Amino acid sequence: MGVLEDLLSGVHAGRIELVDLTATLSERTPIIQLPEPFVNTPGFALEELSRYDDRGPAWYWNTIHTGEHVGTHFDAPVHWVTGRDGLDVAEIPLGHLIAPAVVVDMSAEVVADPDFLLEVAHLEAWQDEHGPLPDGGWLLYRTGWDARSDDAEAFLNADESGPHTPGMSVECARWLAEEAPIIGVGVETVGTDAGAAHSFDPPFPCHALLLGAGKYGLTQLQQLARLPATGSVLIAAPLPIAGGSGSPARVLALIPA
Numbered sequence: 001m002g003v004l005e006d007l008l009s010g011v012h013a014g015r016i017e018l019v020d021l022t023a024t025l026s027e028r029t030p031i032i033q034l035p036e037p038f039v040n041t042p043g044f045a046l047e048e049l050s051r052y053d054d055r056g057p058a059w060y061w062n063t064i065h066t067g068e069h070v071g072t073h074f075d076a077p078v079h080w081v082t083g084r085d086g087l088d089v090a091e092i093p094l095g096h097l098i099a100p101a102v103v104v105d106m107s108a109e110v111v112a113d114p115d116f117l118l119e120v121a122h123l124e125a126w127q128d129e130h131g132p133l134p135d136g137g138w139l140l141y142r143t144g145w146d147a148r149s150d151d152a153e154a155f156l157n158a159d160e161s162g163p164h165t166p167g168m169s170v171e172c173a174r175w176l177a178e179e180a181p182i183i184g185v186g187v188e189t190v191g192t193d194a195g196a197a198h199s200f201d202p203p204f205p206c207h208a209l210l211l212g213a214g215k216y217g218l219t220q221l222q223q224l225a226r227l228p229a230t231g232s233v234l235i236a237a238p239l240p241i242a243g244g245s246g247s248p249a250r251v252l253a254l255i256p257a
């Protein structure tokens with residue numbers, strides 16, 4: 001058999017499992033909330049054009065309204081000022097949209113501390129157990145935060161001191177940007193940075209350092225618990241918005257059954 005027949009028979013015979021890592025898009029999809037004076041993104045909304053009625057008797061269709069950074073979405077390098085000369089979302093090489101992925105699971109630590117930060121030492125310990133991070137692949141950072149994704153208040157988890165959601169330290173972001181062979185980081189939270197990252201130096205280090213290094217972000221992923229630590233293949237499909245800084249994306253994982 002050819003390789004593509006092998007792939008299809010693997011999927012259809014159940015030797016390869018498909019896992020949808022994408023959050024459903026609706027008006028309830030949580031969106032990031034920036035403080036004054038910054039402009040916020042609109043959320044997702046449908047506007048009906050016709051539904052088998054006098055506006056279009058045989059057809060149903062909608063206009064979609066959405067920010068680029070809504071729901072499960074892809075951050076292109078040009079999203080951040082440090083990556084302003086980098087790729088926009090339509091320019092991402094196709095070979096980066098299907099790539100190996102590994103999962104580092106810090107969900108137990110995050111239960112104890114919603115402001116938990118991933119450190120280089122955690123990744124070194126992970127590598128001692130599982131081997132090197134994938135060359136040309138994704139680091140998927142599991143925090144258990146996807147359990148909150150149907151409840152915007154719990155998902156954003158903000159109080160008077162700001163949002164409390166897990167992320168990574170400045171040093172960890174620098175190491176992933178400069179030392180690790182990965183193409184990007186995927187997270188379960190509303191953005192790739194910690195809720196408190198506005199106060200870090202530099203602020204929002206995952207954005208500043210990874211996008212500045214030409215790497216990518218994926219946010220609001222779900223079901224990472226179903227993935228093995230190593231050995232899955234990630235398909236990320238952002239819309240090719242010309243000049244766009246990012247896009248809602250369908251993100252699928254292929255895993256060995």
Ligand code: MN
Pocket residue numbers: 069073074075191219246
């Ligand atoms: Mn984003």
